[in-house]
Amino acid sequence: MQEMLRVEDLWVSVDERQILKGVNLSINYGEVLVLFGPNGAGKTSFIMTLMGFPKYVVEQGRIYFKGEDITNKDVYERAQLGMGVSFQRPPTVRGVTLRKIIEIISDGRINKEGFVEYAERLNLSGHLDRGLNDGFSGGEIKRSELLQLMVQRPDMVLIDEPESGVDLENITLVGEAINMLLGKDKVKDPKRSAIIITHTGYILDYVNADKGYIIFEGKLICGGDPRDILSEIKRHGYRGCAECR
Amino acid sequence: MSISKIYLSDIRVRAERVKDKKAAIGPDIDLSRYSEHIERGRIENLEGLSRQAKEAAVMAGIDVKEEVRSGSYIQVDHSVVYERINKAYEGKLEIMSTTEALSKYDWLEEYYWRVIPVDQDKYTAQAELNMTHGYFIRVFPHQKPEYPVQACLLVAGNYISQNVHNIIIVEEGAELQVITGCTLAKRDAEGVHIGISEFFVKKGGKLFFTMIHSWADNFHVRPRTGAIVEEDGAFFSNYVLLKPVKSLQMFPAAYLKGDRSSAKFNTILYGLKDSYIDVGSRIVLEGEDTRGESTARAIAADESVIYSRGDLIAKTRGYCLAHLDCRGILFSNKAKIYAIPQLVSDGAIKAELSHEASIGPIAEEQVEYLMSRGISREDAVSVITSGFLNLDIPFIPEFLDRNIKEVIKATAKEAL
Structure with missing residues (x-):
């Protein structure tokens, strides 16, 4: 299988604090990877660095996407190349409606009926004319993020803790949306790849992941079948996993 | 029958007394510099405006085709060049120049200079002593025209002082939307626009008033606006300034006299070049259960200076509720914004102001x-x-909306 993303010896700091310490990773086209890790391990920093947010300073290492070195490309350029991110806590943009943003993102690729249908499927049609993330609940934020990504259609989807702040009823909806986004609801493989961050592993009940990794103290440890990894974490805790590697 | 000579004489005397009185705020203007008098001929339809004037009118929100308008009033310099009510709305409202209305209706004495004091400053005095028309719009009781009336006050000449006096009356239970575009045909024009606007919203009436100002580097503007709102009435005001202006000072006020009346101001100020902009809104809550809301958004680019003021004044012994929301963004390190909100509770022990x-x-x-x-x-x-x-803003032509966004894009780019 062809490689979509490669990360080589990635060292990242935020506000002069070392967060990532030599991360190596490779993801093929169509592969879905789940990243486990305790709070503060560097999970969010990792995907924010992949997306190119300037707060995350790459001190060493390279990031390649579809064969191109994107280490010095900005957020917009990476989005244009086919990367997209679902934030855990996106900022509120008052005065700019969800509908407006979707129209801009879709850039004519999806007609109005198309995204209204997506919004209906995500139970968000009542939110289209509200300010972006303005007063949205935890579940609404996740669904709004996924709706935007469904319109954006990135080849590499980075999803930060899709289950956090979402009630049980809505987790199914979020899981379905991720599958839809990744094209898993279709027989033909759309070759979309994903990195999904999870703190609890609940999302594995809904999304079929190919690989799992633990990130611990800024390093990737343990890689393998995501369900096996989750059961190891449940049995030994993150520190136990770190010590046995 | 025209309004009484005694009343007219009285207000003229009061105006004479203050013709040199500086305004309480804003830079002083030497009005003697702007003494040209220019009359213009009438036109058959809005396509009859010159290309420059037409473009300017469109940029100030005017629909030249008049398709989604219930009526139009166009003034160029010191002449009324066009007034028309669309057939479907005849008998529902009336539009004419204030000069004509004053000669036609003696009862107008109860409205003319009844909200704004004629002796407020030299600009109100100028509007009375050298009045050059302005519009009179009245919507009859319980009539609710579907489309707005549009009014355009255009300056095409140089060194003139356009001194208009506008009156809008929304009779009991009626509703009216008005879009006023005030603009210049020539971007290099020097002059001054003085606009007195007195609005009356009767019991249960609603007035949606949008004013779009499109001025230029060498033009001064001094509007004086006031609205009286009776019980269960509502006054909505949108004000938009997106072009440079030499100086602009205004502080429109809504007086909520009737119980359960309400007012909402939405002010959008975009400071460009070395514009001096001093704009406020004042809501005076006099009736019980009155509501007020004032929102101001200011962006100061280039070397502009913006004063964004807001007053909420509660005077009722009953309950009232009002909120002021005033925000600014600076796009340039040479620009300035002053945000000046003021809350006054004058014996209004139940008032909630924020x-x-x-x-x-x-x-x-x-x-x-x-x-x-x-x-x-x-x-x-x-x-x-x-x-x-x-x-x-409802009923803003798409072309204008697009142009507004282009202006934002151009100046926002500079701010990056």
């Missing part, structure tokens, strides 16, 4: 968020700025 005021940059976090969706930095700033300005 305000929030802030001045700050566009949040980089928001820009990066939109960039991660594949939106360029420039477009992201433009979208956030448009959202900040809250430009969702």
Whole structure:
């Protein structure tokens, strides 16, 4: 299988604090990877660095996407190349409606009926004319993020803790949306790849992941079948996993 | 029958007394510099305006085809060149120049200079002593025209002082939308526009008033606006300034005299070049259970100075509720914004008044968020700025809306 993303010896700091310490990773086209890790391990920093947010300073290492070195490309350029991110806590943009943003993102690729249908499927049609993330609940934020990504259609989807702040009823909806986004609801493989961050592993009940990794103290440890990894974490805790590697 | 000579004589005397009185705020203007008098001929339809005038009118929100308008009033310099009510609305409202209305209706004495004091300052005096028309619009009781009336006050000449006196009366149970575009045919014109606007919203009536100002570098503007709202009446005011102006000072007021009446001001100010802009809104809550809301959004670019004021004054012994929201963004390190909210409770022991005021940059976090969706930095700033300005104004022609967004895009780019 062809490689979509490669990360080589990635060292990242935020506000002069070392967060990532030599991360190596490779993801093929169509592969879905789940990243486990305790709070503060560097999970969010990792995907924010992949997306190119300037707060995350790459001190060493390279990031390649579809064969191109994107280490010095900005957020917009990476989005244009086919990367997209679902934030855990996106900022509120008052005065700019969800509908407006979707129209801009879709850039004519999806007609109005198309995204209204997506919004209906995500139970968000009542939110289209509200300010972006303005007063949205935890579940609404996740669904709004996924709706935007469904319109954006990135080849590499980075999803930060899709289950956090979402009630049980809505987790199914979020899981379905991720599958839809990744094209898993279709027989033909759309070759979309994903990195999904999870703190609890609940999302594995809904999304079929190919690989799992633990990130611990800024390093990737343990890689393998995501369900096996989750059961190891449940049995030994993150520190136990770190010590046995 | 015209209004009484005694009343007219009295207000003229009062005006004479203050013809040199400086305004309480804003830079003083030497009105003697603007003494040209220019009359213009009438036109058959709005296509009859000169190309320059037509373009300017469109930029100030005027629909030249008049398709989605219930009526039009056009004034160029010191002449009324066009007034018309669409056939479907005949008998529902009337439109004419205030000069004509004053000669036609003696009862207008109860409205003329009854909200704004004629002796407020030299600009009110000038409007009375050298009045050059203005519009009179009245919607009859319980009539609710579907489309707005449009009024355009255009200055095409140089060194003139256009001194208009506008009166709008919304009779009991009626509703009216008015779009007023005040603008210049020539971008290099020097002059002054003085606009007295007195609005009366009767019991249960509603007035939606939108004013779009489109001036230029060498033009001074001094509007004086006041609205009286009777019980269960509502007054909505949108004000938009998106072009440079030499100096502009105004502080429109809504007097909520009737119980359960309400007022809402939405002010959008975009300071460009070395514009001096001093704009406020005042809501005086006199009736019980009255409501007021005032929102102001100011962006100061280049070397502009913006004073964004807001007064909420509660005078009722009953309950009233009002909120003021005043925000600003600076696009240039040579620009200035003053946000000046003021709350006054004058013996109004049950009044709930509140305000929030802030001045700050566009949040980089928001820009990066939109960039991660594949939106360029420039477009992201433009979208956030448009959202900040809250430009969702009904009946604004699409062309104008597009132009507003282009202005934002151009200046936002400079701010990056």
